[in-house]
Amino acid sequence: EIAGELATRLNLDTGGDVEELAKARTASAIAELVGGERPNVAFGASSAPNVAFGASDATNATLGRSEPGPAEPAPVIVAPKRLVMAECELALAETPDVAGRTFLLLGRGPLAEAVRTRLTGLGATAEVADDVRAGFDGVLFLPDGGPVLPAAFPQYQAALAATPAWLLTAGPGEGLRGFHRSLAREYPDTLTRVVELSPAESPEARAAAFVAELSTVDREPVVVREGATRKGFRMTEQGLGLLGSSGAGPAGDGAAEAAALGLDRDSVVLLVGGAKGITARFAATLAGTARCRIELLGRTPVPAADDEYPQARDAKDLRAALIKAGLKSPAEIERTIRRIQGEREVRQTLGKLEALGSPARYQSVDMLDAEAVHRAVKEIHAEHGRLDGIVYAAGVIEDKLVAEKTPESFGRVYGTKVDGARTLLEATADLPDEPKFVVLFGSIAATLGNRGQSDYAAANDALESLGRRWPAGRAVTVHWGPWAPTGDHDGMVTPELMRDYARRGIALIDPEEGTLGLLRELAWGRPETAAVVHTASGW
Ligand SMILES: NC(=O)c1ccc[n+]([C@@H]2O[C@H](COP(=O)([O-])OP(=O)(O)OC[C@H]3O[C@@H](n4cnc5c(N)ncnc54)[C@H](OP(=O)(O)O)[C@@H]3O)[C@@H](O)[C@H]2O)c1
Structure with a gap:
C-alpha cells in the first residue's frame, strides 16, 4: 500500500x-x-506480470490510484465474449532425466509409495515425509484423495520459499487447477503443475504417469493424464448457437430469456451477494424482465429507512461529518464510512428493484454462519413455497503474493466462496423441488491464474466442483472477466482499477451486456456445460 x-x-x-x-x-x-x-x-x-486480469491482482490493486491525466487512454467497455475451457491434446512426455535429483514426497499411502519406487528406479532420491523441509530439487504433493486446499496452503508456501525446480500435486482436487495456474505465474522458475490421474488405474500406473510429468516438454500448469495421453486446456470462444444469438439478440431486453427460463411474477430468485456490485445489476435485469420476487443476502447490516448523513455525498463528506459528530479513531471512522456506503448501496438496490416491479427483501446473513444460512433458506422457501433460481456471488479479495499471504487470509478468501456455496448447496438440497437454475459467480483468475490471487483463483475454480453436484435444471459457474464500474454498483473493479486496465489495454464488460449475456447463458446454454468464461478482454 x-x-x-x-x-x-x-x-x-x-x-x-x-x-x-x-x-x-x-x-x-x-x-x-x-x-x-x-x-x-x-x-x-x-x-x-505478463498478463493481468480478474477483478484485481496484487500489483494493479495497489497501483491503480492515480487520477486520469490528459493523455490517459479511455477505458474500453464492450459486450463480453463467451468461452469454454476446451481440452486439447499435449505432446507426449518423455521419461524425465532425474538421476541424482532429490525429491520430497508429501503424503502417505499406495500412490506415494509407488512414486518413491519409480523415482528411485530412475536414479533419484525420494523421501516420504509429513512436513516440508528445504534442500530438495522437487516437492511432490501426493494427497491420494481428500481435500488439499485450503489446509495445505502453508505447506505450499514453505515449499515454494526454496524455489524448487519442481512442485507437482497429484489431482484431481477441488480448486487445484486455479491454484496451480496462479503459482505458475508467481514462480516462473519452478515447474508447478497439478497432474490429474485416473482413480481407476493402479497406484503403479498412476505413479508412472505422475513421474513422467516431471518432464519439461512444456510448462502446462494443469495436465490430465489418461494412460500416456496428456491433455491440457485452452480458453476457446464458443457461441450459444442459433437461439443464443437470435433469442433476445445483443440488443434484446431479455424478456424471451426470462420466459424460456420459466421466470414470471410468481417466481422467487435468491441472490447471495446480490444487494451490491455486479450481482445487484443482474438482480435489476431479472426484475426488469420477469418482475419476480427477489431475495437478497449479504453481510452489510439491514439499512434503516433513512440515511444517517443525507447531506454527505461521498467518503470525504462522510469523514468530515463523522469527525464533527465526535468520532476520533481513524479506523472507526473508515469502518463507519464503509458501513454507511454499504447500506446506501443496499438501499439503492432495493429501491431500484421495487421500482422495476419486483418485490425485494434484503437479509443480513454471513455465509460462513451455516446455521443462519440454513435458517434463511428454510424461511424463504416456507414463505413463498418455491425457490426458482439461485445466484451465488459472495466473495472477497485480499490480494497478496503467495510468499506474503497468511493462511488466515487464504482461508477467508477461499472459505467465503467455497464454504459459503457448499453450505447453500446443503441448505437447498433439503428443499422439495430443484431450482430451475443455479449460477455461481467465478472469475477468469480461475481459468488463467493470476499473480497475487492464488486463493481467489483456487476458490473460483473449486466452485465448479460444487456446481457440478448441484441439483438444478441448469447449474453453471460463470467465470467473469473484469466488469466496468459505473458509479452506483462498482463491485470489485474500482474506477481507479478501471483506469489501470485502460492503460494496459484490457477491455471491460459492459454491465448491460454482461447481465443480458448471463440471462442468455441460463436460457440457452446446454445443461451439461458446467462452466463458462464471459469476458470482454481478449486473452
Ligand atoms: N466485478 C468484477 O469485475 C468481477 C470479476 C470477476 C468475478 N467477480 C465475482 O462476482 C461476484 C460479485 O463481485 P462484485 O465485483 O460485485 O464485488 P462486491 O460488490 O464486493 O460483491 C461481493 C458480495 O459478496 C458479499 N459477501 C462477501 N462475503 C460474504 C459473506 N461472508 N456472507 C455473505 N455475503 C458476503 C458482499 O456483501 P457485503 O459487502 O454486504 O459483505 C457483496 O454483496 C464475486 O463473487 C466476484 O468474485 C466479479
Missing part, C-alpha cells in the same frame, strides 16, 4: 508493477529506484 501511495504521489510510471518498489526497504533503496529527479521513472519491467 505504501509503495502504491508513493507511486501515485510521485506520479511514477511503474509499468504496471509496484512490486520492486515495495521490496525496497530503506529510504536510499527507494531513492535509487525512483531516480530522484525525473517524475516519470519506469522500472520493474522485468518483474511486471
Whole structure:
C-alpha cells in the first residue's frame, strides 16, 4: 500500500508493477529506484506480470490510484465474449532425466509409495515425509484423495520459499487447477503443475504417469493424464448457437430469456451477494424482465429507512461529518464510512428493484454462519413455497503474493466462496423441488491464474466442483472477466482499477451486456456445460 501511495504521489510510471518498489526497504533503496529527479521513472519491467486480469491482482490493486491525466487512454467497455475451457491434446512426455535429483514426497499411502519406487528406479532420491523441509530439487504433493486446499496452503508456501525446480500435486482436487495456474505465474522458475490421474488405474500406473510429468516438454500448469495421453486446456470462444444469438439478440431486453427460463411474477430468485456490485445489476435485469420476487443476502447490516448523513455525498463528506459528530479513531471512522456506503448501496438496490416491479427483501446473513444460512433458506422457501433460481456471488479479495499471504487470509478468501456455496448447496438440497437454475459467480483468475490471487483463483475454480453436484435444471459457474464500474454498483473493479486496465489495454464488460449475456447463458446454454468464461478482454 505504501509503495502504491508513493507511486501515485510521485506520479511514477511503474509499468504496471509496484512490486520492486515495495521490496525496497530503506529510504536510499527507494531513492535509487525512483531516480530522484525525473517524475516519470519506469522500472520493474522485468518483474511486471505478463498478463493481468480478474477483478484485481496484487500489483494493479495497489497501483491503480492515480487520477486520469490528459493523455490517459479511455477505458474500453464492450459486450463480453463467451468461452469454454476446451481440452486439447499435449505432446507426449518423455521419461524425465532425474538421476541424482532429490525429491520430497508429501503424503502417505499406495500412490506415494509407488512414486518413491519409480523415482528411485530412475536414479533419484525420494523421501516420504509429513512436513516440508528445504534442500530438495522437487516437492511432490501426493494427497491420494481428500481435500488439499485450503489446509495445505502453508505447506505450499514453505515449499515454494526454496524455489524448487519442481512442485507437482497429484489431482484431481477441488480448486487445484486455479491454484496451480496462479503459482505458475508467481514462480516462473519452478515447474508447478497439478497432474490429474485416473482413480481407476493402479497406484503403479498412476505413479508412472505422475513421474513422467516431471518432464519439461512444456510448462502446462494443469495436465490430465489418461494412460500416456496428456491433455491440457485452452480458453476457446464458443457461441450459444442459433437461439443464443437470435433469442433476445445483443440488443434484446431479455424478456424471451426470462420466459424460456420459466421466470414470471410468481417466481422467487435468491441472490447471495446480490444487494451490491455486479450481482445487484443482474438482480435489476431479472426484475426488469420477469418482475419476480427477489431475495437478497449479504453481510452489510439491514439499512434503516433513512440515511444517517443525507447531506454527505461521498467518503470525504462522510469523514468530515463523522469527525464533527465526535468520532476520533481513524479506523472507526473508515469502518463507519464503509458501513454507511454499504447500506446506501443496499438501499439503492432495493429501491431500484421495487421500482422495476419486483418485490425485494434484503437479509443480513454471513455465509460462513451455516446455521443462519440454513435458517434463511428454510424461511424463504416456507414463505413463498418455491425457490426458482439461485445466484451465488459472495466473495472477497485480499490480494497478496503467495510468499506474503497468511493462511488466515487464504482461508477467508477461499472459505467465503467455497464454504459459503457448499453450505447453500446443503441448505437447498433439503428443499422439495430443484431450482430451475443455479449460477455461481467465478472469475477468469480461475481459468488463467493470476499473480497475487492464488486463493481467489483456487476458490473460483473449486466452485465448479460444487456446481457440478448441484441439483438444478441448469447449474453453471460463470467465470467473469473484469466488469466496468459505473458509479452506483462498482463491485470489485474500482474506477481507479478501471483506469489501470485502460492503460494496459484490457477491455471491460459492459454491465448491460454482461447481465443480458448471463440471462442468455441460463436460457440457452446446454445443461451439461458446467462452466463458462464471459469476458470482454481478449486473452
Ligand atoms: N466485478 C468484477 O469485475 C468481477 C470479476 C470477476 C468475478 N467477480 C465475482 O462476482 C461476484 C460479485 O463481485 P462484485 O465485483 O460485485 O464485488 P462486491 O460488490 O464486493 O460483491 C461481493 C458480495 O459478496 C458479499 N459477501 C462477501 N462475503 C460474504 C459473506 N461472508 N456472507 C455473505 N455475503 C458476503 C458482499 O456483501 P457485503 O459487502 O454486504 O459483505 C457483496 O454483496 C464475486 O463473487 C466476484 O468474485 C466479479
